[in-house]
Amino acid sequence: MASAASNLSTLFGNQVNEDFMAFVDDEQTLEIFRQEASENGWSVDAILDGGIHVAVDRIEAGHSPKIIFADISRSLDPEGDVTRLVRKMGPDNSLVILGASNDVSVFRRMVALGASDYLVKPITPELLADAVQRLDQASSANKLSKGSRLTVIIGVRGGVGASTIATNLSWIMANEEKLTTALIDLDLHFGTTTLALDIETGGGFREALENPHRLDKLFLDSAISKSGDKLAVLGTEEPIDEFVDINPDSVDALIGEVNQDYNQVVIDLPRHLLPSQGALLASADTVVLVADQTLAGIRDINRITQAMTSLSTKGRILRVVSRVGADRAAQVSKSDFARALEEPIDCTIPEDAKTLTICANAGKAIPSVATKAPISKALRELAAVVSDYQEPKKKGFFGRMKKSKSKVESNNS
Structure with missing residues (x-):
């Protein structure tokens, strides 16, 4: 079992970003995540070909990244897979579901099962950046309001x-x-x-x-x-x-x-x-x-x-x-x-x-x-x-994302 600061290197290699992972079912979406990884300094090793069933097999309780993006497009049991994955993640970690259905009832069901967000494919860089920003805002709010x-x-x-x-x-x-x-x-x-x-x-x-x-x-x-x-x-x-x-x-x-x-x-x-x-x-x-x-x-x-x-x-x-x-x-x-x-x-x-x-x-x-x-x-x-005890660590995924967005906004002004 890992220590509080989840050490994903035991599963995926030393270069893996411990703050996020993506499990994606199609090449177009994989390319979007790889592009964002390249632009923001994330490890491309954390972006895997394969949907939520791969995430369920690979992630173990206590070894979860802070953020997981998981594709349910080809899942035979999406609700069951989401439930199993949520139970392996800590209460402070976030799961973003990617899916092909644009039905609001699907979004509501995913959130009810414990997902933080649901994104409809095809994914764009802007959609991905906005999703991460929403997670950042929600994380900040939870830190202020969280009880025991x-x-x-x-x-x-x-x-x-x-x-x-x-x-x-x-x-x-x-x-x-x-x-x-x-x-x-x-x-x-x-x-x-x-x-x-x-x-x-x-x-x-x-x-x-x-x-x-x-x-x-x-x-x-x-x-x-x-x-x-x-x-x-x-x-x-x-x-x-x-x-x-x-x-x-x-x-x-x-x-x-x-x-x-x-x-x-x-x-x-x-x-x-x-x-x-x-x-x-x-x-x-x-x-x-x-x-x-x-x-x-x-x-x-x-x-x-x-x-x-x-x-x-x-x-x-x-x-x-x-x-x-x-x-x-x-x-x-x-x-x-x-x-x-x-x-x-x-x-x-x-x-x-x-x-x-x-x-x-x-x-x-x-x-x-x-x-x-x-x-x-x-x-x-x-x-x-x-x-969920953690030793102090260097600025991670959210910090880099915010820094990157600020730089883009500055260059556009």
């Missing part, structure tokens, strides 16, 4: 390490990526996030869920437990003989209040709550499905992936295989596991019983105890993809 990023983490089976992943991703975001992060553990009876970080549970979490009309900043602050300056945790240990009703309205109200103060909101969602939390899953920027490398893991990750397709979510679905190691009982082989899955795995978290035991006994996050261990490296890579 919502990630939902689900263990498709018990004991696969989903809570461990949720806790450590949140810790990494807060302590290494320096993002204000809220971790919400919706297992109200047996949640382990506060225990894993050695902090006391707050006193008002259950009340916040049972009385969403009472939610305000003061009420929420009383329920939050802090782990350092940037990590807030909402968890509780309710009596096991007491039923707690978690309804969708309560969760929506809670997230609406939390995301005003935090860059990242991570929810550890027990799988038994899946039937009641369709709205939460549909609104998530990323859903992380965690399985182990077993036959039951194959069955359950496939079943939940299928169920997710009916929710019309625009977020990514990341499939994570956890606790992978030669000493794990009942594991199937890696090749058999991959063949049996309906979608590819995005990340593998290795088993590290020694480190997990030390962390559990000390109440510390894995990267703080075993900084250079393979499990810490895998967790950091997953955290970067989930949070």
Whole structure:
């Protein structure tokens, strides 16, 4: 899995522009993109012959450019292809669809599926430049208005390490990526996030869920437990003989209040709550499905992936295989596991019983105890993809495009 700054060189060569790629089905449109590339200093290696089906095959979750142009003219299942590609792209990345139909209903459908724009062929240099300018304006507006990023983490089976992943991703975001992060553990009876970080549970979490009309900043602050300056945790240990009703309205109200103060909101969602939390899953920027490398893991990750397709979510679905190691009982082989899955795995978290035991006994996050261990490296890579964390980089596609347009306008004046 790539780090936060998506490194497309691993897929397409060192000269590829990491900010955009185009997948085009006809020679005329290819020539237009190549001409624009030549004039604006983009890499022509990022312009590929082949439509959206090629994009779906080549782009992997966490490896997406900031902008993708994809041609659906020859697609046998355009809506399905767009849905699959959108789910591989981060919520801050943009997909522009190229198509032959000039029907406004097609435009609306593409946008509803998650595309940023729809361009009718034949494409001209002016049409392409205007499309990029609109994306630039939309990107600037989103940066001003964007709230927090919502990630939902689900263990498709018990004991696969989903809570461990949720806790450590949140810790990494807060302590290494320096993002204000809220971790919400919706297992109200047996949640382990506060225990894993050695902090006391707050006193008002259950009340916040049972009385969403009472939610305000003061009420929420009383329920939050802090782990350092940037990590807030909402968890509780309710009596096991007491039923707690978690309804969708309560969760929506809670997230609406939390995301005003935090860059990242991570929810550890027990799988038994899946039937009641369709709205939460549909609104998530990323859903992380965690399985182990077993036959039951194959069955359950496939079943939940299928169920997710009916929710019309625009977020990514990341499939994570956890606790992978030669000493794990009942594991199937890696090749058999991959063949049996309906979608590819995005990340593998290795088993590290020694480190997990030390962390559990000390109440510390894995990267703080075993900084250079393979499990810490895998967790950091997953955290970067989930949070879209990026190191500062040189001016990219938008900046060059704006500079080029300014130069043209100056020459024409």
